[in-house]
Amino acid sequence: MISQALKPVINIRDLSIALPQGADRAFAVQDLTLDLNRDEILCVVGESGSGKSLLAGAIMGLLPQGVTISSGTINFGDQNLTELSETAYRKVRGARIAMVFQEPMTALNPVLTVHEQINEALVAHGVRDSAERNSRILELLDATGLPDPATLQHRYPFRLSGGQRQRAMIAMALALEPDVLIADEPTTALDVTTQKQILELLRDIQRQRQLAVLFITHDFGVVAEIADRVAVMQFGELVEEGRAADVLDRPKHPYSQRLIAAVRGMSETARPVAPQIENPILSIRGATKTYSAGKSGFWSNSKRRIKALDNVSLDVGQGETLGIVGESGSGKTTLGQSVVQLVDLDSGEIRYRGQSIQAMDRKTRAQMRPKIQIIFQDPYASLNPRHRISRALTETQMIHGTPRKDALLRAQNMLDLVGLEKSALDRYPHEFSGGQRQRIGIARALVMDPDLIVADEAVSALDVSIQAQVLELLADIRKRLNLSMLFITHDLRVAAQVCDRIAVMRRGEVVEIGQAAAVLENPQHEYTRLLCDSMPGLDWFANHPMENVG
Amino acid sequence: MNDFAKRFLRSRSGMIGLVLLILLVLLAIFADVVYPGDPWRMVGRPNLPPFSEGFMFGTDQLGRDVAAGIVHGARISLLIGFASSVVALGVGVVVGAVAGYFSGWLDDVLMRFTEFFQTIPSFMLAIVLVAIFSPTLTSIVTAIAVVSWPPIARLVRAEFLTLRQRDFVKAAQVGGHSQFNIILHQVLPNALSPVIVMASLMVAAAILIESGLSFLGLGDRNYITWGFMIGAGRTMIRHAWWLSAIPGLAIFVTVLALNLFGQGLSDVLNPRLSRSNRT
Numbered sequence: 001m002i003s004q005a006l007k008p009v010i011n012i013r014d015l016s017i018a019l020p021q022g023a024d025r026a027f028a029v030q031d032l033t034l035d036l037n038r039d040e041i042l043c044v045v046g047e048s049g050s051g052k053s054l055l056a057g058a059i060m061g062l063l064p065q066g067v068t069i070s071s072g073t074i075n076f077g078d079q080n081l082t083e084l085s086e087t088a089y090r091k092v093r094g095a096r097i098a099m100v101f102q103e104p105m106t107a108l109n110p111v112l113t114v115h116e117q118i119n120e121a122l123v124a125h126g127v128r129d130s131a132e133r134n135s136r137i138l139e140l141l142d143a144t145g146l147p148d149p150a151t152l153q154h155r156y157p158f159r160l161s162g163g164q165r166q167r168a169m170i171a172m173a174l175a176l177e178p179d180v181l182i183a184d185e186p187t188t189a190l191d192v193t194t195q196k197q198i199l200e201l202l203r204d205i206q207r208q209r210q211l212a213v214l215f216i217t218h219d220f221g222v223v224a225e226i227a228d229r230v231a232v233m234q235f236g237e238l239v240e241e242g243r244a245a246d247v248l249d250r251p252k253h254p255y256s257q258r259l260i261a262a263v264r265g266m267s268e269t270a271r272p273v274a275p276q277i278e279n280p281i282l283s284i285r286g287a288t289k290t291y292s293a294g295k296s297g298f299w300s301n302s303k304r305r306i307k308a309l310d311n312v313s314l315d316v317g318q319g320e321t322l323g324i325v326g327e328s329g330s331g332k333t334t335l336g337q338s339v340v341q342l343v344d345l346d347s348g349e350i351r352y353r354g355q356s357i358q359a360m361d362r363k364t365r366a367q368m369r370p371k372i373q374i375i376f377q378d379p380y381a382s383l384n385p386r387h388r389i390s391r392a393l394t395e396t397q398m399i400h401g402t403p404r405k406d407a408l409l410r411a412q413n414m415l416d417l418v419g420l421e422k423s424a425l426d427r428y429p430h431e432f433s434g435g436q437r438q439r440i441g442i443a444r445a446l447v448m449d450p451d452l453i454v455a456d457e458a459v460s461a462l463d464v465s466i467q468a469q470v471l472e473l474l475a476d477i478r479k480r481l482n483l484s485m486l487f488i489t490h491d492l493r494v495a496a497q498v499c500d501r502i503a504v505m506r507r508g509e510v511v512e513i514g515q516a517a518a519v520l521e522n523p524q525h526e527y528t529r530l531l532c533d534s535m536p537g538l539d540w541f542a543n544h545p546m547e548n549v550g
Numbered sequence: 551m552n553d554f555a556k557r558f559l560r561s562r563s564g565m566i567g568l569v570l571l572i573l574l575v576l577l578a579i580f581a582d583v584v585y586p587g588d589p590w591r592m593v594g595r596p597n598l599p600p601f602s603e604g605f606m607f608g609t610d611q612l613g614r615d616v617a618a619g620i621v622h623g624a625r626i627s628l629l630i631g632f633a634s635s636v637v638a639l640g641v642g643v644v645v646g647a648v649a650g651y652f653s654g655w656l657d658d659v660l661m662r663f664t665e666f667f668q669t670i671p672s673f674m675l676a677i678v679l680v681a682i683f684s685p686t687l688t689s690i691v692t693a694i695a696v697v698s699w700p701p702i703a704r705l706v707r708a709e710f711l712t713l714r715q716r717d718f719v720k721a722a723q724v725g726g727h728s729q730f731n732i733i734l735h736q737v738l739p740n741a742l743s744p745v746i747v748m749a750s751l752m753v754a755a756a757i758l759i760e761s762g763l764s765f766l767g768l769g770d771r772n773y774i775t776w777g778f779m780i781g782a783g784r785t786m787i788r789h790a791w792w793l794s795a796i797p798g799l800a801i802f803v804t805v806l807a808l809n810l811f812g813q814g815l816s817d818v819l820n821p822r823l824s825r826s827n828r829t
Contacts, residue, residue, distance in 0.1 A: 340724045369726045382717035386739040392718075395735075396725030444721065 008035035009180055009212040010059065010097075015072035017054050017063070017236075028054040028067065029236045036180065039210040041203070043223045043244070045259070046233035047463035052216050055233075056182050058082075059214070060099055061089045076180070095125050098173035102185040104165035108157040114141070114168045115153035121175050140171040145201055163194035167201065174205065181206070182214045187222065191327040191490065196534035199225050218464060220263040221493070221537030224248055232256045248540065262468040263493070264541050280315035281484045282339065282372075282452055287312040287348035289334055289508075308334040309345070310508035316452065321478060321485040323499030323516065325492055325531070331508040332488045336454045339486060340374045341365075352452075370400060373445035377457035379437035383429040389415075389440055390425040393447050400448075407447075414443040417480075418473060435466035439473065446477065454486045459494060471498055492535050496520050504528045557818045564814010570807035578624040585618035589774045593618075597790045607796050611786055616779070616793065620800050623776040626769075627804060630691055631757040637695035638756075639749050642702025643738075649703070650710025651733050661707070664700045672697035676759055680768045687770045690763060694756045705748055709741035743819035750812035754805040761801050776801050 017029040029051040036042050046052040057063045059074055061081065074081040076092065084092065101107040109117055115137055122133045141149035144167040157165055166186060173181055183202065187195040203226055206213050215226060223230055227244040232253065240253040251257045289309040308331040316322045326332045337343040339350060341357065350357045352368060360368070376382040383392055393411035398404060412422050418439040429437060438458065445453055455474070459467040475498055478485060489495050495502050496516055503513040504527065512525040523529045532538070558564055577584070592613040593605075600608045600616075607616035649660040667675075679693035713719065714737060722732050763769055764777025765784075776797040783793025 337720075342720055342723060366726050369724065372724070374721065374724050376717035376721070378717060382721060384718040384736055384740070396722070396727065399725065399727055399731070441721075448725065 008037050009076070010036040010214075011075045012036075012059075013073045013075070015055075015058065015074060016070045017051065017058055018068050018070040020066035025235065027051075027070070027236050029058070029233075032072070032233075032236075032238050034231055034238060034241065036212050036214055038179075038212050039206075040228040041206055041213040041215055041226055042229045042231060043215045043217055043227035044231045044233060045217055045220065045223055045256075047218055047259075047465065049235070050233040051236035052233050053184055056099070056184050056214065056216055059180075059182060060093060060097060061086075062093075094121060094178070095176045096178050097180040097182065098176070098178040100166070100169050100173050100181065100183040100186045103189050104162065104169045105157065107169055108165060108172075110157055113154050113156055114160075114171075117168075118153075118172050118175050121172060125176050136175070137171075140174055141168070143174070143205070144168070144171040145197075146171070161194075162190050163197060166190065166194075166198050170198075170201065170205070174209075177209070178211070180212045180214065182216070184216045185218070186215075188217070188219075192492070192534040192536070193327065193530055195222075195536065196225075199536065202226065219536060220248070220260050220464070221535065221541075224537030224540035232259070258465055262464045263537065279318060281318050281353060282314075282316040282486070283351045284312060284314045284335075284339070285349045285351070287335065287338060287350065288346050289331075289338065289343065290346055307331075307508045309338070309348075311348070312505075312508070312510055314503060314510065314513070316484050316486060319478075319482045319484055320501065321487050321499045323495035323502040324486060324488045324505060325490070325495050325502055326505035327490060327531075329507070330505040332490075332505050333456055334508075335505070336374065336456045336486060336488045339452075339454050340372050341369065342374075367400075370396060370448040371450050372452045372454065373448055373450040374454040374456060375438075375441050375445050375458040378461055379434045379441060382441045383437060383444075385429055387428075388425065389427055389429070392429075392440065393425070393444055396444075397447055410447050411443070414446045415440075417446065417477065418443045435462055435470060438462060438466075438470055442470075442473065442477070446481070450483070452484045452486065454488070456488045457490065458487075460489065460491065467494070474498060492520065492531055493538075504531065554818060558814060561814040561817045563810045564817065567807045567810030567812070567814055570803065571811055574624055574628065574804055574807065577621055578628050581621045581625055585615065585621050587618075589618040589622040590614060597786070599790075600792050600796070608790070608792050610779075610783060610793050611790065616796055619774045619779050620776070620797060622774050623779065623797065623800065624804075626687075626773045626775045627757050627760060627801070630687070630694065630760045631753040631804075631808075634691045634694035634698065634756045634760075635749055635753045637691065638699040638752065639702060639745070641695065642699040643706050643745065645699070646703040646706025647710055647733055647738065647741075650707035651714055651729070651737065653711070657707070660703075664703050667697070668700045673759060673762060676763060677766065677768065680763055685763075685768045685770055687773070690760060690768075690770060693763075694759050697759070698752055698756060702745065702748060702752070706741055706745060709744065710737055713737045713740050747812055747816040747819060750808055750815055754808035754812075757801065757804055757808075 012032060012034045015029055015032045016027050019026060019028050032055065044052045044055065054063065054067065058069055059081065061084065063069070069082050072082070076097065079092070081089070081092070112120070118137045118140065119133055122136065127133050127136070137153060138149050141153055146152050146164060146167050152164075157168070160168060186202070187198050190198060199222065202213065202215075205211065217223060223244065230242060230244050230247040231238055232240040232247070232255065234255045240247060240251065240256045247256060248260065251260050287309045288307075288311055291306045291308050310331075312331075312335060314322065324332045324335060334343055338345050345358075352372065357365065357368075390408065390411060393414065394404065394407035397407035397410065402410070411425065415422060415424055420436065420439055420443070424432070424440070429440070432440065458474070459470050462470060471494065474485075477483065487495065487499055499516045501514060502516045502519045503510050504519065504525065505511065506527050512519060512523065512528045514524075519528060520532060523532050593615050594609045594613050596609055596611050596613040598605050598609040600606065602608055605615055605617065607620060609615055645660055645664065649657040676693045676697050679696060680689055683689035683692070719732060719736050722736050727736070760769070760775070761777030761780070764775040765781040767781060769775045769778050779797040780794045783790065783797070787794050
């Protein structure tokens with residue numbers, strides 16, 4: 001006999017969600033059976049396209065147009081949600097099943113204050129007494145750890161930081177004391193340190209209120225931090241389900257094994273090769289760059305100044321990979337762009353092989369410029385959608401005087417090197433997946449035979465398993481071509497895997513620099529320690545060594 | 551491009567517009583074959599109603615064949631419509647591209663210059679220009695182009711402002727491509743879709759301005775135009791309504807064809823904006 005307490009809050013039986021015709025597969029979710037129990041956090045893990053977000057949409061009754069539930073049931077208490085009318089659903093949605101979204105800036109209404117938004121939800125669900133509403137709102141904001149709720153409640157969303165917005169979002173979700181909370185990648189858009197706080201908050205709230213939480217994520221690190229149970233999805237099917245500890249330590253399905261190995265691999269630091277930096281290929285001395293925000297038009301002159309780079313000095317040795325790690329706003333991207341001369345420094349010097357780039361005359365500068373190449377973050381924006389791959393890979397070569405035939409041959413060789421077929425040359429960027437495009441981006445950098453590559457968040461937009469492949473590719477190419485690399489990332493785990501040395505940046509300053517292993521295992525600066533502590537799942541994977549699996 | 555043609559064939563409004571346009575262009579090309587000789591010639595009794603013997607659209611107050619006027623008028627309308635659009639497009643794209651790509655003070659100067667034209671009522675400016683330069687084909691085309699380039703410039707500038715931030719443009723800069731090269735090969739092709747749509751609608755607007763000018767008697771007197779025919783028939787509208795109605799209908803059909811064609815192009819080039827295609 002199953003006692004009342006153990007009866008699942010939501011039980012999903014044989015659920016299939018059909019996609020409209022012409023989609024890349026017929027079902028987004030296929031024959032999925034899953035229970036969500038009271039007082040637990042169930043993490044649904046999968047990469048993009050696995051159907052995990054549509055599963056959440058199906059539970060909330062918020063499937064996009066054209067996507068329908070074709071069979072199966074979603075039982076919530078005594079109700080079958082798949083048969084509920086829209087009016088009946090409105091009583092469930094928000095009041096009994098609440099949701100927290102990935103991007104709080106778009107999920108919150110920008111023209112209403114925090115107070116007004118929560119108030120609205122309370123009114124809609126029939127809390128009549130306004131004094132009661134006011135005290136509830138303050139209580140909620142306090143419970144989600146927002147500072148000074150009395151003042152903060154009257155702010156508009158754009159005045160809040162990303163973490164504060166997500167807290168306000170959670171307060172809103174909790175307003176009507178739901179039984180179930182669905183969180184769709186709630187920390188993906190946040191910096192690691194903020195992510196850590198939000199995860200702790202969710203955990204606390206779940207424990208206090210004995211909520212059933214369905215937590216959707218792509219990151220096994222987050223799973224290790226927060227999950228009681230884990231369900232792994234691939235191509236719309238549930239491939240593995242079990243207690244968090246079991247799945248994390250002994251994944252059975254090869255797909256889960258791969259995902260977990262990708263995260264584990266990153267928590268192990270790279271080989272401690274002593275890089276030689278006596279003859280640095282790139283030296284940055286006293287780089288300073290200030291951006292002025294706000295209107296700088298004809299008349300007005302009121303500007304806010306932001307220091308993106310503040311007296312930064314670094315060296316990159318021949319064949320070395322230097323990681324630049326920092327959260328958003330730390331100036332790491334500005335640094336990378338100044339190295340490839342997309343940004344002009346206010347003061348300071350960048351020397352390439354001992355020669356100051358700023359002091360070079362136009363001609364020398366034009367000649368050396370392709371020797372420093374850049375790989376971008378977003379594989380969808382980094383290739384010209386109107387040009388075939390052959391053009392993307394040969395154009396720049398030809399501008400620098402390589403005859404067409406040689407340029408094409410080199411393009412073919414580089415495509416081969418990054419693991420793509422020769423036939424890719426005749427195709428357009430939209431015919432490739434994100435991972436393939438990133439490979440093309442790498443090939444485009446390599447055809448110029450560079451000495452130094454700036455990789456700006458080069459793997460951040462990719463799924464974990466593809467991330468691992470691309471990182472492997474980069475490591476392999478580095479070794480073969482003896483390239484130097486400036487590897488910019490927000491992710492310490494990724495940095496640990498590929499970098500020889502790591503520089504940690506905060507608000508335009510380098511706070512710590514040293515051997516990768518030393519920085520990660522024995523951080524000197526308090527900010528580095530904070531970053532290391534915030535890495536999701538780090539403790540887990542450090543304390544549970546990989547077991548041999550099939 | 552094959553894909554482009556296929557999708558366009560599926561757009562109903564676009565195809566109707568295209569067919570109408572092709573018919574109009576054919577009519578204009580073969581005007582001398584269908585109605586040989588000078589359309590200003592008096593060929594019959596005056597004020598014959600439509601569908602009279604030998605005169606499909608009747609004759610005007612001086613006994614000139616209205617049908618011949620319509621067919622020959624198509625030439626001038628289309629010629630002026632396309633020519634002025636091409637000129638306006640050229641000016642607008644160059645100004646917009648330079649302003650959007652380089653931004654800064656150059657952008658400020660060019661945009662203030664553009665606004666100067668936008669603040670003057672365009673039809674008034676066109677009248678003044680034609681009146682000053684005496685009404686010839688060239689001056690009319692110039693006047694229409696002068697009043698229609700600013701929206702193109704603003705559109706191209708807006709596209710350039712967002713596109714120049716894209717990573718592929720940065721990649722070209724890192725590769726050492728020249729500014730000219732980047733504008734022409736990297737940015738412009740990506741900015742073109744909305745511009746093409748706007749240009750097709752601009753042809754329609756140009757035809758309307760030209761008709762208005764001719765109506766006011768500011769057309770080139772060497773050629774018969776639809777606007778002139780309406781203007782000449784205006785005084786007779788109680789006795790011979792067809793003298794104004796038929797050229798009016800011709801303008802209507804042409805403008806409609808261009809608008810449908812533009813709508814079809816828009817559906818194909820900006821699939822995300824269209825109502826019907828994909829969710």
